[in-house]
Amino acid sequence: MNQPTRGAAASGAARDRVRARVLTVVAAIPEGRVTTYGRAGRRLGIGPRQVARILATLTDEESAELPWFRVVAANGVISSTKAGTVGRRQITRLRAEGVAVTARNTVAGFDSVVWEPG
DNA sequence: AAAGTGACTGACA
DNA sequence: GTGTCAGCCACTT
Numbered sequence: 001m002n003q004p005t006r007g008a009a010a011s012g013a014a015r016d017r018v019r020a021r022v023l024t025v026v027a028a029i030p031e032g033r034v035t036t037y038g039r040a041g042r043r044l045g046i047g048p049r050q051v052a053r054i055l056a057t058l059t060d061e062e063s064a065e066l067p068w069f070r071v072v073a074a075n076g077v078i079s080s081t082k083a084g085t086v087g088r089r090q091i092t093r094l095r096a097e098g099v100a101v102t103a104r105n106t107v108a109g110f111d112s113v114v115w116e117p118g
Numbered sequence: 119a120a121a122g123t124g125a126c127t128g129a130c131a
Numbered sequence: 132g133t134g135t136c137a138g139c140c141a142c143t144t
Binding site for chain 2: 068075
Binding site: 041049 | 139
């Protein structure tokens with residue numbers, strides 16, 4: 001799947017470095033709180049889609065270690081519901097931490113539980 | 119190599 | 132409140 005980027009070696013390295021930063025920010029999200037793709041991305045100087053893309057490619061180990069489920073869309077909606085069963089698991093995990101999620105896959109009282117990275 | 123796509127967002131109608 | 136548009140960056144066709 002991932003071909004060894006022939007030629008542009010710098011691109012691959014830089015990509016890993018950014019990825020590591022994203023994981024660090026995600027790991028720093030307090031329990032019972034959430035943050036957004038945009039906030040995390042802003043903090044790192046990358047676009048929100050890039051954060052989403054990185055979280056979508058977490059390994060099993062990483063997804064087990066990191067609170068990736070504490071990252072939601074800017075309006076509090078669990079965006080990963082599009083990804084199938086992953087969204088269901090994210091909602092379950094959030095509820096297990098005391099974060100209320102409405103029937104419309106939205107974090108209840110979003111403005112109160114959202115966490116600003118940094 | 120150009121065009122399409124995505125676990126996104128903010129601005130505007 | 133919903134719908135469109137443009138910007139975003141990497142990956143896939």
